[in-house]
Amino acid sequence: MIAEASTDTRASILLVDDMEDNLIALEAVLGSLNEPLIRARSGEEAMKALLRQRFALVLLDVRMPGMDGFETAAHIKRLDQTKDVPIIFLTGAGDDSGYAFRGYATGAADYLTKPFDPWVLRAKVSVFLDLHRKNRQLERMRDQDRAEYGEVGARLAELELRLTEGPPPDLMTLRTEVRELRRLVRRGRL
Numbered sequence: 001m002i003a004e005a006s007t008d009t010r011a012s013i014l015l016v017d018d019m020e021d022n023l024i025a026l027e028a029v030l031g032s033l034n035e036p037l038i039r040a041r042s043g044e045e046a047m048k049a050l051l052r053q054r055f056a057l058v059l060l061d062v063r064m065p066g067m068d069g070f071e072t073a074a075h076i077k078r079l080d081q082t083k084d085v086p087i088i089f090l091t092g093a094g095d096d097s098g099y100a101f102r103g104y105a106t107g108a109a110d111y112l113t114k115p116f117d118p119w120v121l122r123a124k125v126s127v128f129l130d131l132h133r134k135n136r137q138l139e140r141m142r143d144q145d146r147a148e149y150g151e152v153g154a155r156l157a158e159l160e161l162r163l164t165e166g167p168p169p170d171l172m173t174l175r176t177e178v179r180e181l182r183r184l185v186r187r188g189r190l
Contacts, residue, residue, distance in 0.1 A: 010035055011036075011129045012037075012053060013035055013037050013058075013125065014038050014050065014055045014057070015027070016058060016059065016069070017041070017061040017064070018065060022061065026059060026121075029121055030122065033129065035056070038053075042065070043067030044066065044067055050085065056132035057132070059087075060073060062091035063091060073107055077107040087107060088108065088111070088112060088124060089103040089108045089110070089112070091103075092114050151184065152185060155177070
């Protein structure tokens with residue numbers, strides 16, 4: 001394995017192929033993207049890797065002994081934890097023409113034949129990496145909005161409790177608290 005784990009800013013790519021030469025070629029083409037490249041030499045190994053960490057993309061060989069690429073993709077798409085990970089199938093040019101249809105039907109985002117054009121592969125992978133980063137950014141924004149919403153809810157509940165129980169707060173304090181809540185709501189786009 002080239003890298004063990006990804007950080008929040010890095011987007012790991014899972015390379016799945018039973019042939020060492022193919023893995024080396026993929027690493028050579030994608031190494032310039034400076035993202036962690038994780039190897040798996042079988043469908044079973046790929047599933048273990050996917051359950052251990054988050055990936056931006058899977059490059060998956062169609063023809064492998066044991067669990068082939070189609071079966072592996074079906075397992076990936078079946079699990080809640082991995083169903084949204086895009087898959088690019090890779091297969092030999094001489095393979096069955098029905099493979100492409102079967103690959104898309106299994107949930108592939110794209111399908112390339114070997115030998116592939118390095119520029120095309122790098123460009124396609126870059127698009128998926130950008131999408132992954134944008135999705136992560138949206139997740140962080142959503143989490144921040146939820147936290148701010150929770151803060152507004154807690155402060156409203158506290159204000160309501162103070163208004164219904166005990167002596168009423170003075171008008172200036174009440175106005176200040178309402179202004180602060182209004183500021184939180186505007187900032188959080190709630």
